[in-house]
Amino acid sequence: MTRYDAAIAPLPAPAIAELRGDPGAARALLVAAGLTVPSRPNSAASTGEREALWLGPKRWLVFAPAAEERWLEAHVGSAAREPLLAAAIVSDMFAGIAVRGAGSRDVVAQGTPLDLDALAADGATMTDLFGVAALLRPLPAPGIGIAVWVDRSLARFVAESLEAANGA
Amino acid sequence: MSAFRLAGGGAVDRARPLAFTFNGRALGGLAGDTLASALLANGVHLVGRSFKYHRPRGIFGAGFEDGNAVVQRVAADAPANELATRIELAHGLAVRSVNCWPSPRFDVGAVAQLGARLLGAGFYYKTFMWPDWHLFEPSIRKAAGLGTAPGEAVDDAAYETRFGHCDVLVVGAGAAGLIAARTAARSGARVMLVDDGFAPGGRLLADARQIDGAPAQAWIDETLGALRAGGARVVGDATVWGYLEHNMLAMVERRPGAGLRQRAWKIRAKQVVIATGAFERPIPFAGSDRPGVMLASAARTYVNRYAVKPGTTAVVFTNNDGAYDAAADLARAGIAVTVIDSRAEPPDGATARLSGLPVDVEAGAVVQEALGRGRVHTAVVADRGGAARLLSCDLVCVSGGWNPAFHLASQSREARAVWDDARATFVPQSASSRFHLAGAARGTFDLQGCLAEGARAGAAAARAAGFTVAEAAVPRTDGEAGASIEPLWFVPPPSRGKKVFVDLVNDVTVGDLALALREGYDHIEHVKRYTTAGMGIDQGKTVNVNVIGAVAAMRGLAPDAVGTTTFRQPYVPVEFGAIAGHRAGMRRTPVRRSPMFDAHVAAGAVMYEAGLRWQRPGFYPQAGEDMAAATAREARTVRTGVGAYDGSPLGKFLVKGPDAVRLLDLLYVNDFATLKPGHGRYGVMLWEDGLVMDDGVTFRLDEHSYLLHSSTGGADRVHGHIEELLQLHYPHWRVSVLPVTSQWANVTVCGPLTREVIRAAGTDIDLGRDAFPFMTLREGEVAGLPVRAARVSWTGELSIELNTPARHGLALWQTILAAGKTFGIAPVGSEANHVLRVEAGYISTGHETDGVVDVIDLGLGRMVSKTKADFIGKRAMAIGRAGNPVRRELVGYLPADPDRLVPEGAPVTPQGARTHSEGFVSACVRSVALGRTVALGLLNDGRARHGETVFAKLPDAVIPMTVVPPVFHDADRARVKG
């Protein structure tokens, strides 16, 4: 048993697309793809198994099951013909780590100055975690947990940092 | 039971005796004791020797205010300079004295007292200077200091650092803090209560008070219970040691549990209540530093909280009312007490506290001297007329007044220290909207007042944090002596030779203060530094106001005119491990790894950081190879056969939009409007001041889409730069940028046999010279993996970059190496890449670029657009060139000795003389193409000096070199374009 007994494990790799650019065009594209548009800064909106995240005034991520990468590419990714948007499949750019358990907050709070208690259930935000940019998203109930998404190149560093914070 | 333990009372557990040793002597104490209280229970007063003069010293306080009783625990993980008053007694504890040998009683170092005249304040500026200060320095340094740090790293010490958040942070769990926390918590605010004592309660634990008719402990317990039940976080044995910006506070938790040694917090609080109490100060007199002389409040603490008599016959020397309650508690414990009050007429409210007790009070008198060496045995009492008499005693309790502990408020920069005549001390004055002071920290010394203020502060803090607070009744307390005081900064010594110590920790006397003033160090900050008063491990908690008062008296000023010194963090000593936290050890800083990282390590590559935290293979040594041999082999393999390197860390950005070309034209010196889809162009990016910022190839993908490459180390900088331009300077431009660096793994195949290897791996891309020309892009598959192939080269050889989604990176790398086996392929690291690019004459940002040369100096003048009205750096470059006709230009150097390597950065000076340089060597390698050493560098008017001999100036040699064009291989780029 580790100090905070959090369960830390990689998340299965989903299909991910990123959009940068004009908010009006981005929303229209998401709607055309049948996705719910997040209405609040730094929040997520799901449609079935797909989820759109609004992470910046001009930045969105869309998560979908891995098997739907073709669909994502066609509707959101680099196939987007909209000149006012830069879009790409970035499934390979992110690595996800789940931190679960009653001690999950104690673990993550060691790496980020973000107030985790203030993160809503549908919250999704970038922040500083152990010195690198990370996306934090509360995991759905039951249980307490946080999903951490970081640049793939930093995955091992962040996982090791979380394990050390867990007291492993 | 120990000789000085009271039969009943106290917060100690007589059913749990603990054994410990002090200087090897076996002693006994009780659970709940500190080391100090246990020593006193055994009648041990002599604890160590003082810092400078090696005078016998004892226990002066009962907590953090004592800087005197410094001891050393005998344990592998014991830090230096622990206080006996701050060590919780544990079974088996072994402790020894410091700064004395062989023992505190017989200390050889005491000989320092004979040389005392030479060791006054600032002695090291005046003495021990001839013939050379450094002769004396080692001995003096060895004699200085108190404790010992652990000799070896304590491996299993686990520290944690974390961030915390709350609506109201209450600092101090004395009466004011407890009620403030309770009041705030009732409103629903997230409350954190931090206290530095071993148990919460502050002075309530020491003063035997009643709240609502019952002993104060009941109220403490009830309040804590309510707080915890309501979800407040109560942290004990923890100190808030620093007030940082915007209500972030640093706190260290010394007993966090969970297998941690310490936990360091950075807490962001919406509102803070500062209820940090106050410190009693002594009245310095000759011999007041002797063992057996302590603060009156400390004596009271030992009696009430630890059930220990610090002596049998006590003199209580005071100038204020508060000491009468202490005297009364001592008397009730069976100690024979005499009160010496320096005031001519002590108020009735004070003397009434002694009614019914056998205590004598002598008014208008002072204690002039304490006699005794290892323990005080006599107090010399002098009356107004100067007539002195001797009083036998084994304990002198001193009270000179109380100093509000508002250090934390002061660190916030929103509180100033103001002199208060009635209290004869400094009190904080503040209009802050971020914190609220309450209780003794504010100058309110009566318990009823502290409770009222605490409740008000807690309510105000909760309201300011946005919560509604219900008023509640404040508990009633029992009575106490008043707080009137007549300042007495020190008692002049009965004769000149006798020292009056005003700072026990650093051995500073009143005479030292006078010396500082005589020598012109008037300002209180200078007095502090010249004498070191207040600079010890107690940071002058009981000292500073006495120093200010004494200096004011000596200068004939009001204390307000002298002022206080700046309060600085940390408030108490904090272990370095607590500050380093997770940054200690191997996970110190972020590390980036490419998808092929494990393969490089498995192949024996020597990995190191090469830009922006990326771990890259430097070289892949085979059996018996050193770095030079491996590098030469890898470079040679690329020149004569084929190699593969991992180019994944290179920065990659998608640039998209109708105004994409406008952005590229703004960023780069060259023209991008003519770039066609499927084609790439090498661009150089400048800073606004005309210096080279970054370089890389940009490919056009389709009508509005481009793929921009940056250097590995410059990727984040370029991202920020582009976003700044688009958001702050050109917000109407219709172009977006999306970094995709880690989305793509990059296997770069290079060398004459590049095509053969890729064909052997299997591809549907036509790799032919005309089908796939230099600086173009092709999409397809290699070995069944999706690939975007680019003909880009930095090596001076045919080179094809194979970009594939990172999930395929490892497979592609392994496939290429397997397919290339029959062609003798070798994996190539950064070192070999460096050789190849130097031979080929390609510049590298950070090597050939510096704070002087522009893109034309670097030989890239032809790239600079002649038609663009504007690009970043254009104007500065023009102004710079107009103002500086002598240009430092890119050249090649051939060392006269073909085997001689010249260190990077070596200056080139006229005739190799020790004078201003005319250039420098930016890179020097053993060329595999030419079989000799070659170098690149910069040289004034270099382009006009080809063939000339110049000299690299090293500290121990001068190396002649011939100036040549800056390219040694494939000058016509035939191989690269082939």
Add this chain to the structure above:
Amino acid sequence: MMLIACPWCGPRDESEFVCGGEKLMPRGEAAGLDDAAWLERMMIRANRRGPHVETWWHAKGCLAWFAITRDTLTHEIAPEGAP
């Protein structure tokens, strides 16, 4: 560690940001300056004691670039246009 008010995210810790330094006249406007004034904009900073306007990039956040007024003595932060 300062708390910086990002216009999109609200107050966030300083470690999420990169400081862009004193706010400069936009490039387009600066093009109209003569050489001396242009060089001054490039190299000279007012380095004010008291409130000054500076830019920050929310690099580990929403990627917004924005300007704030910060008092260099007290670190008090206010919106860009604050007096």
